[in-house]
Amino acid sequence: MSVWDGQEDSPATAAGTGTGTVRRVHVVGCPRSGTTLVAELIATCFADVGHDEHELSIFRPAPRTSPVYASKKPMDVKRVAPLLRADPHLFLICVHRDPRAVITSEIADEGRYRISYDRWERCIDAARALAGHPRYLEVGYERLVSDPDAVQADVAARFPFLVRRHAFSEFARHAQPTTPAEIAMGGVRALDANRNARWRRHLPRVKAELLRHPRMIDVLVELGYERDAAWTRVLDGVVPHDQPVKSRWRVVLEELDASVRYGIKQRRYLRDLARVPQPETPAWSEPAARPAPQRTPRYGS
Numbered sequence: 537m538s539v540w541d542g543q544e545d546s547p548a549t550a551a552g553t554g555t556g557t558v559r560r561v562h563v564v565g566c567p568r569s570g571t572t573l574v575a576e577l578i579a580t581c582f583a584d585v586g587h588d589e590h591e592l593s594i595f596r597p598a599p600r601t602s603p604v605y606a607s608k609k610p611m612d613v614k615r616v617a618p619l620l621r622a623d624p625h626l627f628l629i630c631v632h633r634d635p636r637a638v639i640t641s642e643i644a645d646e647g648r649y650r651i652s653y654d655r656w657e658r659c660i661d662a663a664r665a666l667a668g669h670p671r672y673l674e675v676g677y678e679r680l681v682s683d684p685d686a687v688q689a690d691v692a693a694r695f696p697f698l699v700r701r702h703a704f705s706e707f708a709r710h711a712q713p714t715t716p717a718e719i720a721m722g723g724v725r726a727l728d729a730n731r732n733a734r735w736r737r738h739l740p741r742v743k744a745e746l747l748r749h750p751r752m753i754d755v756l757v758e759l760g761y762e763r764d765a766a767w768t769r770v771l772d773g774v775v776p777h778d779q780p781v782k783s784r785w786r787v788v789l790e791e792l793d794a795s796v797r798y799g800i801k802q803r804r805y806l807r808d809l810a811r812v813p814q815p816e817t818p819a820w821s822e823p824a825a826r827p828a829p830q831r832t833p834r835y836g837s
Contacts, residue, residue, distance in 0.1 A: 557625055559697055560598045561585075563608035564616060565631035566659035568641035568651050570677040572720040574631050575608035580711050581688065583701040590720065594619060594626075595801045604697065614662040615798045620669055622806055627695050630663045633677035634761050635752065637731075639745050640738035649738075649779055653745040653752055660755075671695075680704075682729040739770060740777035747776055 563575045572590070579587035586602030594612045598605035613630060620628055635656045642649055666672045673694045680687045684704035692698050702710050708726045735742060746752050746768070756762040782790075 558586075558598050558600050558602070559604045559625050559627060561604060561606045561627045561629065561695065561698075562594055562612065562616070563606070563610075563629045563631065564613035565610050565663070566613070566633070566638055566651060566656045567610040568638045569610070569631045569633040569659075570680065571608050571610045571631050573677075574629060574675060574680070575606050576711060577684075577688075577704050577707055578606040578629075578691070578698075580707055581700065581702040581704050582692075582698040584699070595798075595805060611659070613659050613666075615802060617662075617665045618802055619805055620666060620671060623809055624671075627671045628666065628669075629673050629675055629691070630666060631675050631677055631680075632660070632663070632759075634732065634735070635755070636735035636742050636761075637677075640735045640741050649741055653749045657749075657755070678729070678732050681727040681731060684727050736770065738777075739774045741779070743771045743774045744776035744778050746771065 561578055563571045563578070565571050575587070579585050582604070584602050584604060586599060586605040588607050591609050592598070592607040593609045594607070594616055598607060616626075616628060620626055635653055638651050638656050639649060639653050641651065663674070667674070673691060675687055675691070684707070688700065688704040692700060705727065753762075753765045753768065756767075757764060
């Protein structure tokens with residue numbers, strides 16, 4: 537019986553070794569940051585890349601149907617660090633996005649906001665532990681929609697086994713997403729930098745989260761989204777939209793439960809990985825470790 541959520545193989549044994557190895561490019565980040573878009577771009581615009589219909593946890597095996605397999609599970613960002621260090625066939629892309637855009641992303645047909653600022657911040661903190669690893673790349677959503685082909689060049693440079701088939705800027709012409717992926721992206725369309733400012737349509741939500749988490753002002757400056765606190769003037773006179781939030785203790789208990797469950801999965805992944813003999817000569821040599829790309833200022837976004 538499988539130890540991997542009912543699957544017949546662990547990620548390690550499913551990947552295989554040597555010339556049969558599947559290189560897995562896994563996309564993570566805070567939910568509503570653009571992870572679905574990035575996974576679809578990888579699957580559509582690079583050649584010979586297999587892809588799940590929408591989401592596939594890192595703890596589920598990648599099928600051996602293609603030499604490269606693209607998957608995504610946003611919240612794996614909090615669990616993947618030890619796996620990235622140990623698994624030479626795992627490659628990670630983390631998507632970052634202005635928290636104001638993330639916290640104002642609504643759930644279709646539910647009329648409520650899904651992500652709170654503190655949840656976004658916990659994902660950012662988890663990503664910091666991954667920075668600098670040679671099989672890790674950060675992608676900024678704002679730059680992706682403004683200059684998609686430059687981001688594609690960054691991806692290909694970091695992961696040279698990926699072979700370009702289409703330009704990222706031509707994604708809308710070639711994309712064939714599944715229904716769940718299309719819903720998550722809000723439809724297939726040309727990449728549009730104008731979407732970066734959509735949070736301004738939800739100022740009551742932004743003000744409510746800022747009142748709960750005033751450190752947002754400093755974090756926006758630290759990450760290059762703003763020069764200073766002047767942007768908060770747009771919130772003057774705005775009545776905050778208070779959406780019910782989970783109690784602190786409920787959040788703590790949920791985090792504890794998740795830590796236990798995913799800790800067990802991590803140990804199983806690493807145990808099964810250790811059982812797979814590694815080839816004497818890797819199919820691809822990793823580039824020397826270098827710092828993660830610096831975030832460039834996005835003032836006026």
